[in-house]
Amino acid sequence: MTNKPSNEYKVSKPERLFSLTCALLYTTRGLTKTEILRSVRGYDTEYVEGGDNSSLERKFERDKESLRHNGIQLEARIPAHEDENNQATVYLIKRESFYWPKDIKFTPRQLALLNLAAEAWAGGSLSTAASRGITKLRAMGSVGEDSDIVGIAPRIQAYEPSFRDLNNAVSDYQVVQFDYRNPQTGEIMTRTLQPWLLRQVAGQWLVMGFDELRQDTRNFMLRRIVSKVTAVKAGKDSVSFEPPAKHLIDAAVADLDALAQKQTALLRVKPDTEAWFRFELDLSSAKHTGEVELHYHDIYVLAEQLREYANEIEVVRPESLAALIRAGFEKVADQHA
Amino acid sequence: MPNEQKLDDSDRFNLMLALTGLLVQGEEYEIADLVKHFGVSKNEIIKAVKMISFTDLMSFNDFGHYLVDYDDLDDGYVSIKYDFSNAVDEVPRLSSRQASALAAGLVYLSSLPGLVDNSEIEELQKILASGDSRGAAPEVIIKPGSRDADLVIIRDAMAKGVAISCDYLNLRGVTTIGRVIEPLRIDPQGETIYLRGWCPESQDVRSFRVDRMRNAKATEIAISAEARAAVLSDEIYSPAETDSIVTVEVDPEAYSLIFDFKPVEEPESISAFVKRFKIKVGDVRNLGRIIARFGGAARVIAPESAKAAVREFALKAIGENSPSAPRDVE
Numbered sequence: 098m099t100n101k102p103s104n105e106y107k108v109s110k111p112e113r114l115f116s117l118t119c120a121l122l123y124t125t126r127g128l129t130k131t132e133i134l135r136s137v138r139g140y141d142t143e144y145v146e147g148g149d150n151s152s153l154e155r156k157f158e159r160d161k162e163s164l165r166h167n168g169i170q171l172e173a174r175i176p177a178h179e180d181e182n183n184q185a186t187v188y189l190i191k192r193e194s195f196y197w198p199k200d201i202k203f204t205p206r207q208l209a210l211l212n213l214a215a216e217a218w219a220g221g222s223l224s225t226a227a228s229r230g231i232t233k234l235r236a237m238g239s240v241g242e243d244s245d246i247v248g249i250a251p252r253i254q255a256y257e258p259s260f261r262d263l264n265n266a267v268s269d270y271q272v273v274q275f276d277y278r279n280p281q282t283g284e285i286m287t288r289t290l291q292p293w294l295l296r297q298v299a300g301q302w303l304v305m306g307f308d309e310l311r312q313d314t315r316n317f318m319l320r321r322i323v324s325k326v327t328a329v330k331a332g333k334d335s336v337s338f339e340p341p342a343k344h345l346i347d348a349a350v351a352d353l354d355a356l357a358q359k360q361t362a363l364l365r366v367k368p369d370t371e372a373w374f375r376f377e378l379d380l381s382s383a384k385h386t387g388e389v390e391l392h393y394h395d396i397y398v399l400a401e402q403l404r405e406y407a408n409e410i411e412v413v414r415p416e417s418l419a420a421l422i423r424a425g426f427e428k429v430a431d432q433h434a
Numbered sequence: 435m436p437n438e439q440k441l442d443d444s445d446r447f448n449l450m451l452a453l454t455g456l457l458v459q460g461e462e463y464e465i466a467d468l469v470k471h472f473g474v475s476k477n478e479i480i481k482a483v484k485m486i487s488f489t490d491l492m493s494f495n496d497f498g499h500y501l502v503d504y505d506d507l508d509d510g511y512v513s514i515k516y517d518f519s520n521a522v523d524e525v526p527r528l529s530s531r532q533a534s535a536l537a538a539g540l541v542y543l544s545s546l547p548g549l550v551d552n553s554e555i556e557e558l559q560k561i562l563a564s565g566d567s568r569g570a571a572p573e574v575i576i577k578p579g580s581r582d583a584d585l586v587i588i589r590d591a592m593a594k595g596v597a598i599s600c601d602y603l604n605l606r607g608v609t610t611i612g613r614v615i616e617p618l619r620i621d622p623q624g625e626t627i628y629l630r631g632w633c634p635e636s637q638d639v640r641s642f643r644v645d646r647m648r649n650a651k652a653t654e655i656a657i658s659a660e661a662r663a664a665v666l667s668d669e670i671y672s673p674a675e676t677d678s679i680v681t682v683e684v685d686p687e688a689y690s691l692i693f694d695f696k697p698v699e700e701p702e703s704i705s706a707f708v709k710r711f712k713i714k715v716g717d718v719r720n721l722g723r724i725i726a727r728f729g730g731a732a733r734v735i736a737p738e739s740a741k742a743a744v745r746e747f748a749l750k751a752i753g754e755n756s757p758s759a760p761r762d763v764e
Contacts, residue, residue: 111446112485118451119521123491138489167448168529196524198564207558210550214539223535229448230532232472236452236525240463240471248592248617249549253542254624256693257686268530278687295538300625320687323707374603374646404727407751425729426748432733433745 113139114163122195127174127187130157161188167229170194201237208238209246217251222260255302257319260295262326263304267292272309272336276324277317280397285323290315291338293346298353298394305349307341314349318395357392362399363413364389372406388413400425441478449474450482454500454514455525457483462506462513483512491521533562546622547585584650585620588629591652592617597634600650602642605720614653615642616661632661639664669696677714680721680740684709687731691724710735722747 108116116138120128134140134153143153164171172194173186203211215231218224259275266273270291277288289309296303301318308315328335366372366387373387393399400421403410407426412419441449449472457463468479487502501515516523528536537559544555584600591598597616603609616632618639627644637660679698684691686707697711704710715721718740725732725744734740 106488108488109446109485110443111450111482112488114443114447115450115454115485115522116489119489119491123521163444163447166529166531167444167451168527168532195526197527201561201564203561207554210540210543210554210558211536214536214543217539217542218535223531223538225445226529226531227535227539229445230528230536232445232448233452233455233525233528233532234536235472236456238471240456240467246549248589249546249620249622251542251546251620251622252624253539254690254693256689258689264534265531268534320689323686369609371603371607371646374648401727401729404729404751405723407723407726407747421729423752426726426751428730429726429728429748430745430752430754432730433741433748 108139108142110139110160110163113137114160114167117160118164118169118190121171121188121190122192124187124189127172127176127189129185129187130154131184133157133188197237203234203238205239206246208235213246213249213251217253219252221253222255223264255297257302257322259319259322259326260302263292263319264295266326266328267295267304269335270337270340272329272338273326274329275317275322275326278321278323280321280395286310287324288317289329290317291341293341293349296350296353298357299398301395301398303353305346305353307338314345314352316349316353318398353394357394360393360396362391362393362415362418364391364403365411365413366406367409370406370409372409375406396421441474446478446482446485449478450486451522451526453479453482454486454522457486457512457514458500458516458523460513460515462511465507465510465512468512479512480507483507483514486514489521528562537562542622546620546627549589584647585627585644587650587652588617588620588644592620594652595657597653597655597657598650599653600647603646603648614655615640616655616657618657618661618664619666620644630666632658632664634658634661639666677716678718678737678740679712680715680718680737681710681712681735682725683733683735684711684728685731688728691728691732715740718743726751 117133120133120137134144134150134157135146140153140157144150161171169190172189172191174189175186211231211234215227218227263273265271272289272291274287274289276285278285290304291307291309292304293306294304296305296316301320303316303318305314305316307313330336366389368387391399396415396418400418403412403418404422404425407422412422452472453468465476465479469476472479483502484507486500490499499516502512506512540555540558540562543550544552588598597614599612599614601609601611602613602615614634615629616634617629618632619630621628621630621641629642629644629647631640631642632638633640682691682695683704689709692701692709692711695711695713697713699712701709701711718737721734721740722743725734726748734744
């Protein structure tokens with residue numbers, strides 16, 4: 098029962114990538130580019146023996162990139178005896194880098210949680226990556242069993258246009274550049290960053306990394322990026338950076354959290370208003386003072402959140418917060434005059 | 435299960451890898467089950483299986499095929515046999531991006547009270563890290579602020595199939611004590627958690643913000659047949675005929691409004707990063723707080739009544755009166 102398509106059949110890209118993957122997994126000594134183009138399905142029919150195969154070679158270069166994007170680690174080796182001879186480079190995929198560690202199986206509940214985690218990105222910045230990831234994971238769960246997780250439809254919100262580019266740069270260890278607006282002065286400066294991590298804090302997305310201008314770790318709020326995020330290039334190639342040590346990332350995360358612990362604001366809230374609900378003041382408590390203390394990372398974001406409750410709260414301290422809220426309202430009143 | 439997705443070349447390649455990993459284990463599956471399991475159409479499953487079967491390694495070996503019985507396929511069943519080893523014969527790992535996106539989704543789920551144990555999430559994170567082809571840690575962390583215990587009560591009520599009662603503060607600032615809601619679905623959207631529920635009083639589906647609820651309790655009232663039959667749209671807010679069209683302009687700092695409002699048409703770029711769009715608004719008086727909070731990064735362009743509502747809100751907040759502003763009727 099060998100299956101053969103008809104003669105006019107054109108091999109599609111997914112099929113070619115699949116055949117290439119099979120061939121590179123199968124080989125133990127590696128295949129040279131010529132061997133691949135001559136014999137792997139999807140290239141073989143277009144290969145011209147002794148002729149110009151440059152467009153086919155470009156196709157192979159693009160396919161290598163596609164495999165890498167799918168998490169397939171393609172290895173390129175020059176056999177020892179061929180010393181520096183690029184033509185002799187052989188390609189292969191190592192089994193241990195390709196497959197999951199043995200014996201991983203997901204329970205229906207675990208798979209349902211992972212499904213939900215993928216769905217949370219629906220229509221969002223990472224929806225493609227999440228849905229491809231979950232497709233693979235589903236192959237490791239039992240088909241046809243249901244789980245108890247129903248009645249919830251979560252959505253992660255990441256609407257900043259820079260999110261996806263930054264996330265890719267984090268994955269690929271790529272140095273990036275963007276224009277950033279200072280919230281205090283409104284001044285726009287070009288920043289160069291080695292992005293380490295995307296993090297959501299109090300509803301705001303931050304990219305954390307090494308700022309090449311300040312020569313130190315810095316956080317940038319995605320909403321204040323006012324340009325496209327571009328890869329920094331040296332000649333034709335993107336500049337990459339050394340993966341940061343885990344302890345550096347942890348320290349940067351801890352620093353930011355410590356900052357919030359240090360910065361507090363005191364508010365007085367009118368009873369039974371929406372702000373009262375928002376700040377979770379207990380309605381039933383007999384002796385409430387109506388005062389609430391908040392920790393914050395960023396005074397501009399806090400001012401924005403508090404403006405919504407302007408008529409229900411009074412900022413006791415810090416004075417700078419009260420001033421910021423007021424300045425914002427004055428600007429709005431002017432703009433809408 | 436998710437709706438069937440539209441696939442591009444990379445998705446199809448990815449599906450082929452996953453399907454091969456599953457099918458080479460030797461079991462036979464009903465195509466209908468695979469459709470449900472992978473969330474793609476029957477057509478895509480059949481196409482992927484056929485493409486897998488066309489692969490050959492004949493140039494490298496005497497055999498080299500994934501063997502598929504096409505008659506079974508026509509009957510709605512699929513299984514794969516293969517006559518060689520050392521090609522795709524297990525499920526491949528995830529790419530870093532795939533692992534990272536799922537890990538971030540899990541972290542988001544773990545922030546929703548009552549849904550999962552942290553230990554459950556941690557275990558899954560560990561498995562994900564082991565299946566990331568680079569073995570890397572999550573690159574995205576989402577950790578929202580405080581959450582309401584009310585959500586746990588709501589989830590319990592949903593599990594038992596009963597209505598809840600709670601004190602609810604509506605958009606106009608009026609609190610209803612002991613409002614009964616038949617909970618249907620929880621829709622966490624970023625920082626805000628909505629409860630989509632059936633309101634027995636209005637006999638209709640309503641969206642409630644969990645952060646505007648207090649004293650939620652499970653009742654003895656079973657969820658009604660009408661509620662169970664209700665259809666939930668994806669949109670939290672359903673526009674009404676009487677809505678006004680308002681034009682809004684935003685800087686990047688206020689792009690979130692574009693997503694909160696679902697503009698009636700594609701936003702238009704006014705300058706490099708300034709966007710302008712039209713939204714439907716039930717009551718322009720509610721716009722004041724929504725626009726003014728951005729302190730200048732969001733602006734109402736038209737109509738005049740909406741601009742006035744924003745101006746009024748801003749002036750009132752700083753203790754000034756706007757002579758031209760309309761009187762608040764309520």
